[in-house]
Amino acid sequence: MKxxxxxxxxxxxxxxxxxxxxxxxxxDVTVALDGQEAYERALAAPPDFMITDLQMPGLNGLELCxxxxxxxxxxxxxxxxxxxxxxxxxxxxxLLPICxxxxxxxxxxxxxxxxxxxxxxxxxx
Amino acid sequence: xxxxxxxxxxxxxxxxxxxxxxxxxTPLRDTGGSSAVKAVTLACGLAxxxxxLIGGYLVARIPKERLNGVANYLEAMTRRGAVGLMISxxxxxxxxxxxxxxxxxxxxxxxxxxxxxxxxxxxQIQVKVMEAEKRHIESVIHAISDxxxxxxxxxxxxxxxxxxxxxxxFRFERAVxxxxxxxxxxxxxxxxxxxxxxxxxxxxxxxxxxxxxxxHEARTWRVILNTVLDGRKHDRISGVxxxxxxxxKEKEIARLKSDFVSNVSHELKAPLASxxxxxxxxxxxxxxxxAQSREFFQIIEAETDRLxxxxxxxxxxxxxxxxxxxxNKTDLAVTEILREVCDVITPQAAQKNVRLEADLAPVFFxxxxxRDMLYQAVLNVVSNAVKYTPEGGQVRIATFLADGSxxxxxxxxxxxxxxxxxxxxxxxxYRARASGQVAAGTxxxxxxxxxxxxxxxxxRVAVESxxxxxxxxxxxxxxxx
Numbered sequence: 392m393k394x395x396x397x398x399x400x401x402x403x404x405x406x407x408x409x410x411x412x413x414x415x416x417x418x419d420v421t422v423a424l425d426g427q428e429a430y431e432r433a434l435a436a437p438p439d440f441m442i443t444d445l446q447m448p449g450l451n452g453l454e455l456c457x458x459x460x461x462x463x464x465x466x467x468x469x470x471x472x473x474x475x476x477x478x479x480x481x482x483x484x485x486l487l488p489i490c491x492x493x494x495x496x497x498x499x500x501x502x503x504x505x506x507x508x509x510x511x512x513x514x515x516x
Numbered sequence: 517x518x519x520x521x522x523x524x525x526x527x528x529x530x531x532x533x534x535x536x537x538x539x540x541x542t543p544l545r546d547t548g549g550s551s552a553v554k555a556v557t558l559a560c561g562l563a564x565x566x567x568x569l570i571g572g573y574l575v576a577r578i579p580k581e582r583l584n585g586v587a588n589y590l591e592a593m594t595r596r597g598a599v600g601l602m603i604s605x606x607x608x609x610x611x612x613x614x615x616x617x618x619x620x621x622x623x624x625x626x627x628x629x630x631x632x633x634x635x636x637x638x639x640q641i642q643v644k645v646m647e648a649e650k651r652h653i654e655s656v657i658h659a660i661s662d663x664x665x666x667x668x669x670x671x672x673x674x675x676x677x678x679x680x681x682x683x684x685x686f687r688f689e690r691a692v693x694x695x696x697x698x699x700x701x702x703x704x705x706x707x708x709x710x711x712x713x714x715x716x717x718x719x720x721x722x723x724x725x726x727x728x729x730x731x732h733e734a735r736t737w738r739v740i741l742n743t744v745l746d747g748r749k750h751d752r753i754s755g756v757x758x759x760x761x762x763x764x765k766e767k768e769i770a771r772l773k774s775d776f777v778s779n780v781s782h783e784l785k786a787p788l789a790s791x792x793x794x795x796x797x798x799x800x801x802x803x804x805x806x807a808q809s810r811e812f813f814q815i816i817e818a819e820t821d822r823l824x825x826x827x828x829x830x831x832x833x834x835x836x837x838x839x840x841x842x843x844n845k846t847d848l849a850v851t852e853i854l855r856e857v858c859d860v861i862t863p864q865a866a867q868k869n870v871r872l873e874a875d876l877a878p879v880f881f882x883x884x885x886x887r888d889m890l891y892q893a894v895l896n897v898v899s900n901a902v903k904y905t906p907e908g909g910q911v912r913i914a915t916f917l918a919d920g921s922x923x924x925x926x927x928x929x930x931x932x933x934x935x936x937x938x939x940x941x942x943x944x945x946y947r948a949r950a951s952g953q954v955a956a957g958t959x960x961x962x963x964x965x966x967x968x969x970x971x972x973x974x975x976r977v978a979v980e981s982x983x984x985x986x987x988x989x990x991x992x993x994x995x996x997x
Contacts, residue, residue, distance in 0.1 A: 404790040404815050408797060415802055446782060448954050474785035475778060496789035499796055 393419040397438040399429035412499040426450025445473035525572045532568010663760035716743030732936040787819040849880035875914040881922040882996040893968040896961040903955045905930035921992040932983040942966040
């Protein structure tokens with residue numbers, strides 16, 4: 392059974408390249424281009440893992456994560472991508488299932504490794 | 517001396533009258549001799565007696581006359597209100613000595629009176645100088661834009677300038693000498709002054725930041741507090757002086773700068789993140805085929821262009837503001853520029869399902885303008901309208917003539933801007949609070965529009981907006997007749 396991953400980023404090229412990297416590694420990826428779309432997709436079909444941008448129109452990455460954590464029975468492990476790493480409220484992060492914050496620009500290779508690590512999957516060198 | 521004169525007068529009187537009577541009586545008693553001799557002797561005796569009487573009287577009168585003279589002189593001086601006199605001291609009698617003593621005494625009195633006159637005049641001058649200095653200091657204090665409040669030892673209001681009246685909301689005329697607790701409502705400010713009065717001996721100078729009000733109305737003041745020390749050893753606080761300097765703008769600029777750095781870094785990092793990710797994918801051999809590899813290279817190219825545009829925008833505004841860009845004004849038709857802008861924006865609007873309508877006048881209104889700059893300004897306004905209008909909305913562009921100006925009007929059915937943010941949106945780096953939720957931006961677009969229209973073309977920009985209903989931007993440019 393392929394792990395289901397939700398990728399949310401309002402920058403389409405970023406969302407697409409992340410999706411492609413994960414698909415090539417054998418994952419089932421869904422792409423959302425803003426927070427609201429990601430929220431609806433996650434409610435409709437809760438993913439095993441989520442990668443979300445922080446700054447998105449409508450619902451930002453932290454709000455998305457908080458709402459899903461409040462409304463879904465299972466917490467979704469999440470990696471937060473951001474170009475504003477130094478501004479994130481540490482206290483807010485601690486309450487959410489965010490296992491890692493990665494700064495943009497990022498390496499898709501490293502992102503994949505972190506996702507596999509977080510999901511307890513064997514990392515293929 | 518007077519006694520001597522009186523004695524002389526009596527002697528003269530007796531001598532004159534005695535000899536006169538003797539001469540008078542002798543011829544009368546003497547029966548012999550010629551009648552002519554008798555008559556002469558009688559006449560001489562009469563004359564001597566009369567002369568003795570007159571001489572004695574005159575000699576006795578002299579001191580009285582002189583005394584009367586002195587009295588008259590003093591009365592005349594009293595009438596004139598004058599001080600200082602010289603009475604005759606020439607006679608070496610007791611009256612002369614009296615004159616000398618009176619003169620010396622009067623000279624002393626005169627000197628003392630003159631000295632006290634000079635002291636009084638000096639005091640009057642000093643008082644006038646001090647009053648002038650007080651008025652001078654008061655007018656300086658009233659002229660400065662910082663608020664100044666002076667309280668006394670018991671917290672009573674001694675002085676406040678008009679800036680302080682405005683800041684703290686009272687009328688000085690009605691509040692003077694009243695306890696400041698009855699005059700000023702803000703508890704934080706009152707606590708600052710009270711604390712200074714209580715601890716000012718140890719810390720006579722303090723500078724505190726005080727935030728007045730809340731939300732958009734909030735103002736930040738730097739309050740500089742000083743105690744006025746009194747007593748022989750400066751061991752008593754006789755008052756507190758508070759100066760309020762408005763640092764709201766400085767704080768806002770600092771926030772805008774920080775926001776700008778944050779926004780710019782985010783905006784620059786987004787295309788950079790794509791470029792890096794796609795290059796790594798190509799290097800890692802993640803592409804299926806030649807077509808996909810070509811697609812990746814195109815994305816990298818587009819993102820590179822986007823990055824360049826962004827940097828250009830930042831530099832353009834910076835160069836425009838510093839006046840380094842040469843302005844090349846010609847007479848041109850606004851309608852042509854609007855058509856070009858429509859052509860460029862139409863695909864972007866179509867992609868978002870926003871209807872773009874251009875109601876362009878058949879007459880070509882002409883303005884004297886720099887073509888490239890005006891194009892950029894109009895493009896920014898129209899592009900913003902599309903960016904901040906949700907799907908299914910509408911953006912309408914129109915141009916018309918009003919009061920000698922060619923007006924470019926861009927009206928949208930977008931999210932709108934709250935009234936308290938309406939004037940700020942033209943400030944450099946300012947982004948309406950809700951705008952970050954809707955679309956990306958650097959907060960530079962409208963700052964460029966304002967600079968191009970107002971500073972370079974002598975026109976003006978105006979905006980009306982209603983949250984949830986939309987915004988209307990108007991650019992007024994002086995028309996060429």
